[in-house]
Amino acid sequence: xxxxxxxxxxxxxxxxxxxxxxxxxxxxxxxxxxxxxxxxxxxxxxxxxxxxxxxxxxxxxxxxxxxxxxxxxxxxxxxxxxxxxxxxxxxxxxxxxxxxxxxxxxxxxxxxxxxxxxxxxxxxxxxxxxxxxxxxxxxxxxxxxxxxxxxxxxxxxxxxxxxxxxxxxxxxxxxxxxxxxxxxxxxxxxxxxxxxxxxxxxxxxxxxxxxxxxxxxxxxxxxxxxxxxxxxxxxxxxxxxxxxxxxxxxxxxxxxxxxxxxxxxxxxxxxxxxxxxxxxxxxxxxxxxxxxxxxxxxxxxxxxxxxxxxxxxxxxxxxxxxxxxxxxxxxxx
Ligand code: NAD
Ligand code: UDP
Numbered sequence: 591x592x593x594x595x596x597x598x599x600x601x602x603x604x605x606x607x608x609x610x611x612x613x614x615x616x617x618x619x620x621x622x623x624x625x626x627x628x629x630x631x632x633x634x635x636x637x638x639x640x641x642x643x644x645x646x647x648x649x650x651x652x653x654x655x656x657x658x659x660x661x662x663x664x665x666x667x668x669x670x671x672x673x674x675x676x677x678x679x680x681x682x683x684x685x686x687x688x689x690x691x692x693x694x695x696x697x698x699x700x701x702x703x704x705x706x707x708x709x710x711x712x713x714x715x716x717x718x719x720x721x722x723x724x725x726x727x728x729x730x731x732x733x734x735x736x737x738x739x740x741x742x743x744x745x746x747x748x749x750x751x752x753x754x755x756x757x758x759x760x761x762x763x764x765x766x767x768x769x770x771x772x773x774x775x776x777x778x779x780x781x782x783x784x785x786x787x788x789x790x791x792x793x794x795x796x797x798x799x800x801x802x803x804x805x806x807x808x809x810x811x812x813x814x815x816x817x818x819x820x821x822x823x824x825x826x827x828x829x830x831x832x833x834x835x836x837x838x839x840x841x842x843x844x845x846x847x848x849x850x851x852x853x854x855x856x857x858x859x860x861x862x863x864x865x866x867x868x869x870x871x872x873x874x875x876x877x878x879x880x881x882x883x884x885x886x887x888x889x890x891x892x893x894x895x896x897x898x899x900x901x902x903x904x905x906x907x908x909x910x911x912x913x914x915x916x917x918x919x920x921x922x923x
Contacts, residue, residue: 593617593618593642595658596621596662597620597621597658597662598610598623599624600623600650600705601645602629602633602645603668604668604766604768605664605668605705605766606622606629606662607637608768608770608807608808609811610634611637612811612815614642619643620643620644621644621658622637622643622644622645623646624647624648624665625650625665626647627672627679651679651687651690653693655694658694660700660702661703662705662818663688663703665683666705667683668707669775670736670777671774673736680735680739684736684739684740684742685743688704689746695756696754696756700757701757702756702759703760703814703817704743706743706744706760706761706763706827707740707764708868708870709736709737709740711723711726711865711868712865713863714867714868717869719829721762721828721829725741731862732861732862744827747760748760748825751825757822758825759826761817761826761829761830762870764802764832764868764869765779765802765831766804766806766807767779767805768807768808768893768894769893769894769896769897770897778802780898782841783895784902785851786845786846786848786853787895789851789852791853792855793856794855795861796857796858796859797860798855800864800865800866800867801836801837801838801867802835802836802838802868803831803833803834804836804841805831805832806889809832809885810831813883814830824878828878829870829871829874829875830870831870832870832887833869834886834887836887839855848895849895
C-alpha cells in the first residue's frame with residue numbers, strides 16, 4: 591500500500607512532536623512545518639533519522655505549497671505566556687495560518703484537521719462544556735488574540751466545508767500536559783513540576799480554586815488520529831480532553847506530594863479573564879470515535895516529573911531557539 595503523505599504544522603511543538611511520532615509509527619510519511627517560535631529541535635531530534643520524516647522551517651502565515659494527502663494544523667503558541675508575548679502574531683498565526691492551510695487542502699482535495707481549543711468557550715457559564723455551547727469570550731482582553739483567533743479559524747474551517755465541500759475535522763482540545771513541554775512553557779503543570787523539583791515556591795494565581803481538567807498527551811494524540819480516520823461526514827467540533835476536574839490548588843498539592851518537595855505555595859493575583867471552571871463533556875467523542883482518555887492524573891504526572899527531572903539533570907536550556915525574554919514563571923497579567 592502507498593504510504594500517506596501527512597503535513598503537521600507546529601510539528602516541533604509539544605503536542606505536534608508526539609503526533610509526528612505516532613503518524614510515523616503508523617507508516618506515514620510526515621512533513622513537519624514549524625518556525626520554532628515555541629517548538630524545539632530537541633522535540634524532533636529523535637525523528638530526524640527516520641527516512642519518512644522531513645522538517646521544513648516555515649511560517650504558516652505565509653502560503654505553502656507541498657504535495658500531501660492530509661494536513662494537521664497545530665501551528666500556534668498555546669501557553670498564555672507565549673501567545674500574549676506577541677498577540678498580533680498570535681492572531682495572524684491562527685487566522686492567516688488557517689487560511690493558508692485551508693487553501694492548500696482545497697488545492698489538493700486533502701483532509702484537514704484543526705487544533706482548536708477549549709478557550710473558544712472563554713470563561714464558561716455552563717459546566718461541563720459541550721460542543722453546542724457558544725462560549726463567553728471577551729473580544730478585547732489579553733487572551734483574546736488566542737481565543738478569538740481560534741474562533742475565527744473555526745469559522746474559516748466551517749465556511750470552507752460549506753462553500754467548497756472541504757473535508758474538515760475541528761477538535762476543541764482541553765488542557766494537555768506531558769513530556770515534550772519546554773522548561774519555559776509557562777503553563778501550570780510544567781511550572782509546578784519545575785518549581786517543586788527545585789524546592790522553589792509554587793506560584794498559584796488567585797486563590798487556586800479555579801479548575802482545569804488535564805489530559806495526558808498520549809491520550810490526546812490517539813483522539814486526534816482517530817478523529818482524522820473517522821467517518822468523512824463527522825466534522826466536529828468535538829471536545830478532546832480528560833473530564834477529570836481538579837482545582838489548581840489541589841494540583842499543587844498533588845505535585846508537592848509526588849515529588850516529595852519542600853516547596854511552599856505562594857499566591858499571585860489572578861490574570862484577567864482567567865476561566866474559573868473548565869471540564870469537557872466528551873460524550874460526542876466517546877460516541878463518534880469510541881475514544882476516551884485512559885491515563886489517570888497521577889500516572890501522567892509521574893511520567894512528566896520523570897521527563898523534567900531528566901531535563902534538569904542535563905543542566906542545559908531546554909531550547910536554545912527560544913526568545914530569551916519569555917519567562918517560565920511568575921504572573922502573566
Ligand atoms: P506549542 O507552543 O508547544 O506548539 C506550537 C507549535 O507551533 C510550536 O512548535 C511553534 O514553534 C509552532 N508555531 C507557532 N507559530 C507558528 C507559525 N506562525 N508558523 C509555523 N509554526 C508556528 O503548543 P502545543 O501545546 O503543542 O499546542 C499545539 C496546538 O494545540 C496549538 O494549536 C494549540 O492552540 C492547540 N491546543 C493545545 C492545548 C494544550 O493544552 N497543549 C490546548 C488547546 C489547544
Ligand atoms: N496557573 C497558576 N500558576 C502558574 C501557571 C498557571 O496558578 O504558575 C493557573 C492559571 O491562572 C490558570 C490555570 O493555572 O488558572 C491553568 O493555566 P495554564 O496557563 O496552564 O492554562 P490555561 O488553561 O489558563 O490556558
